[in-house]
Amino acid sequence: MTLSPDQIHKLAHLARLKIEDQAMDEMSSQLDNIMGLIDHMEQADTKGVEPLSHPQDPALRLREDEATQTDMREEFMKLTSHKQDGLYLVPKVIE
């Protein structure tokens, strides 16, 4: 399976990544090689097999509904310089 530059740009956009034009050839050939390796999965007869998403098929555990975390807002806010009045700053999204 070969991915076209258009497909690669589309995937990159879905992942919010940018592939520069000069990097396209390398990305394209490496993805083709990786997909070539992945295509070996076709050898396996998986008809009627249930997908397995997790090694131990765990049931989600519930806990008592009680507060266990203390308020760490200030400590978390220390991790960025893009902030004002206790809010995170991003480029304007609403006109």
Add this chain to the structure above:
Amino acid sequence: MLDKSLTQIAQALRSGTISSTELTQLALDKATENRHLNAFISLNEEQALADAKRADAALSAGNTDPLCGIVTAHKDIFCSKGILTSCGSKILSNFISPYDATVIEKTAARHMVSIGKTNMDEFAMGSTTESSFYGPTLNPWNTGHVPGGSSGGAAAAVSAGIIPVSTGTDTGGSVRQPAALCNLTGIKPTYGRVSRWGMVAFASSFDQAGVFGHSAEDAAIMLESICGFDAKDSTSIEHQEIDFVSGLDKDIKGLRIGLPKQYFNADLDSHIAKTVQAAAKELESLGATLVEVDLPNSDLGIPCYYVLAPAEASSNLSRFDGVRYGYRAEQYDDLESMYINTRSEGFGEEVKRRIMVGTYALSSGYYDAYYIKAQKLRRLIVNDFHAAFEQCDVILGPTTPHTAPKLGAVNHDPVKMYLEDIYTVTLNLAGLPGMSIPAGFDQNGLPIGMQLIGTYMQESKILNVAHRFQQATDWHTFKPGNTGGAA
């Protein structure tokens, strides 16, 4: 002192031959002396010496914990309060975690002293530690070769004798493979044994912490310290029995050791094949019974893993957007270009490749062909192990198809690098415990590891086999620069 066993160091600490402060200073000096290996992303001298002082006070007060005052270091994937947690990435190169990972809390509660954070492949994606934003780690056995990865810094630090034990993580082999390449004992327990709280996520249904040491005994002692139920991890196993030490000496007479016929094919380096077969004979002479087992889908573990792990990674790594923490691009026009520029500048090439593959596998129109197909295959691989464990108690095979590659030899060819994981990824697909232990050396004096695989929660069984093997052989005692002519 740092190259002694944990039990010996603990005795020395208790008898007053050395204090934890002196031991910590020795480790810090040794780390500085070995700076060229680039095993550490950060050293934490001030905090380490303060912790050592507290450990010394605990020792004087009669603390009998065998880990009290022992020096270690954590892989830079574990969130550590107050010091950098970079995960080997530019995108976290300014991230100071406001909290400690459970693994770090647990070892600190035992008064272990962490001297710093070890180098790793970016986001644990790699088998060479060359994809780190902080540069490659070198293999202490031969600095022209890689130490393996992704926990390469953790392995190099123990191998070079800087610290006696360290923590790592293993999503597709990242503890077992560097252990094999650096002549160490490295164990990844059953998925769910160790809390993933505070461990930067790569592929959540695979990620599991593990440990490195010079022997099965040291690995067992260290592993006990990090295992246990944690309500903060939704996949943490409840009601675990954690005793990996008391059964180490058990006789292995009659134990059935399975050798998967698919593991000894043409892809395996002939020297490694002979070495592992010789080790199997050694175990047979100790009373074990060798049986051939069949893992028919083992070759498909690589394609299966390289769909599912990148798919989970592409989802997990979507959190890195430059808004709340981590690196943010300097140039952008709007919110979307801020995301795109931040991620494109902040992630390295291998991480981007895996995000692309994962995004593809999860994208509309390809989801069934790749993601669901791989999940079905995952079940077949798990079923293979279930069937094999009906015929044997423990599975033995090689850890890697080759010994340590030269720097730069595989990291530019992703497929070649992925194929090196052939014997390790299937355990992560199944969530099984596995370990690598030293088994010999190749013609160039590079270490060869062999892998022991147990069924769920049977860490003590593989540790028992490893310990008995290490009582009968001395491969694990060789240190870099001293193979005693063994090569």
